[in-house]
Amino acid sequence: MKYSKTSNKTISIIFKISAGVFLASIILDLIDEFIDSTALSWSWTIVFYISYAVFAYLLFQTKNSFPQAQEKLNQSVILILTFILFDLVFFLGFYYGWLLYIPFLYIGLFFCTSLIHGIAFTIVYIGFRKVNKNLGNPVYIIFGWAKLLFDIIYFSLSYSGVRPNLSIGFYTELVLLAMVCVVLFLSSNKILSAQEFIAPAQPYQPVQPYQPVQPQSFEEIKPEGDKPAKSFCTSCGFAMKLEEKFCINCGASK
Numbered sequence: 001m002k003y004s005k006t007s008n009k010t011i012s013i014i015f016k017i018s019a020g021v022f023l024a025s026i027i028l029d030l031i032d033e034f035i036d037s038t039a040l041s042w043s044w045t046i047v048f049y050i051s052y053a054v055f056a057y058l059l060f061q062t063k064n065s066f067p068q069a070q071e072k073l074n075q076s077v078i079l080i081l082t083f084i085l086f087d088l089v090f091f092l093g094f095y096y097g098w099l100l101y102i103p104f105l106y107i108g109l110f111f112c113t114s115l116i117h118g119i120a121f122t123i124v125y126i127g128f129r130k131v132n133k134n135l136g137n138p139v140y141i142i143f144g145w146a147k148l149l150f151d152i153i154y155f156s157l158s159y160s161g162v163r164p165n166l167s168i169g170f171y172t173e174l175v176l177l178a179m180v181c182v183v184l185f186l187s188s189n190k191i192l193s194a195q196e197f198i199a200p201a202q203p204y205q206p207v208q209p210y211q212p213v214q215p216q217s218f219e220e221i222k223p224e225g226d227k228p229a230k231s232f233c234t235s236c237g238f239a240m241k242l243e244e245k246f247c248i249n250c251g252a253s254k
Helices: 008-034 038-065 067-096 103-131 139-159 166-193
Strands: 230-232 239-241
Touching: 008 038, 008 166, 038 067, 038 103, 067 103, 103 139, 139 166
Parallel strands: none
Antiparallel strands: 230 239
8 A cells, every 4th residue: 555645844834833823823812801892703703713724634644744643633523623613603693593402412522522532542642652653642532531531520510500601611621722832832843753654674585505506417429320349359459340251461361
């Protein structure tokens, strides 16, 4: 399988951009807390969802360049996008009021988005650890599950008749998100030295010892048409042909 690779330098830049967009979301959220403005609230909402979309894009680019983390980061991308969708439906339903008429859907979406948020950032932590151990920071897990924790506390106090103080959860989540920004910014430098996964080496095959080539045996080929056989005179030893009856040297008969 071929992977669409992105250079570590490009991924490093996306880490910084993601940190910057999250930081912009924090700033707008703080301003919106003290200034009552519909335009400001919508600005924060748009930047909030953009920050998560940029983070999902960061995960997508990282998993394409580091196959060893592809499975986990793939899952985290899907979960982050699912969180954006569910949270957007919850926000619009709450903003326009129609969700308040469906209590079970309201509570279901409320907790479902928080649960998805926690699972997504836990898998992000695992995926970054697979890319490089220095990229995995526990702040991802803490930030991911803080939302669900404060949602549970909020509903528990609400149904017990106690008016919950939302400021504690609000500022705690902002502080944790600010820590995520710092981690992302620091990771932008660490990703530059991250090494791509190298397939394991093939099992060692011992080299066969050198065996000298055995010389081939050649069969002596006798020329065709051997010379006629000869005999020798018993008297003088002169060479004679087989068909000769008398020695031409001494005249003796065979």
